[in-house]
Amino acid sequence: xxxxxxxxxxxxxxxxxxxxxxxxxxxxxxxxxxxxxxxxxxxxxxxxxxxxxxxxxxxxxxxxxxxxxxxxxxxxxxxxxxxxxxxxxxxxxxxxxxxxxxxxxxxxxxxxxxxxxxxxxxxxxxxxxxxxxxxxxxxxxxx
Numbered sequence: 001x002x003x004x005x006x007x008x009x010x011x012x013x014x015x016x017x018x019x020x021x022x023x024x025x026x027x028x029x030x031x032x033x034x035x036x037x038x039x040x041x042x043x044x045x046x047x048x049x050x051x052x053x054x055x056x057x058x059x060x061x062x063x064x065x066x067x068x069x070x071x072x073x074x075x076x077x078x079x080x081x082x083x084x085x086x087x088x089x090x091x092x093x094x095x096x097x098x099x100x101x102x103x104x105x106x107x108x109x110x111x112x113x114x115x116x117x118x119x120x121x122x123x124x125x126x127x128x129x130x131x132x133x134x135x136x137x138x139x140x141x142x143x
Contacts, residue, residue, distance in 0.1 A: 027072045034061050063127050066091055092124035
């Protein structure tokens with residue numbers, strides 16, 4: 001192992017950059033798998049899944065990928081909790097706006113209007129509560 005492949009911890013212990021950045025590597029692999037699932041949903045000739053299942057699958061993956069990217073790559077796990085709550089609020093606003101537009105353009109026309117309203121309100125409120133209040137954030141130190 002060359003000198004450029006090693007890092008020195010505060011304790012003086014020499015560690016590999018792979019060990020140091022392993023959380024980012026694992027996160028990238030998980031995101032790659034989720035992106036593969038999303039791409040698979042585009043091939044209707046392969047899966048023949050109903051529209052509502054595709055919507056729920058893609059919506060679930062959207063929230064999980066948002067959480068992973070914000071928490072790991074944007075370092076929200078280390079920042080003050082107010083930043084986490086602002087990012088979650090953006091997600092909770094984007095969800096209904098996106099689906100209002102989708103429903104306005106005729107997406108899932110056979111759904112009952114009451115189901116559409118519940119779909120617009122319940123997932124963002126659950127997501128907002130779960131991410132905004134269970135994920136507290138850190139102290140602001142990036143160590």
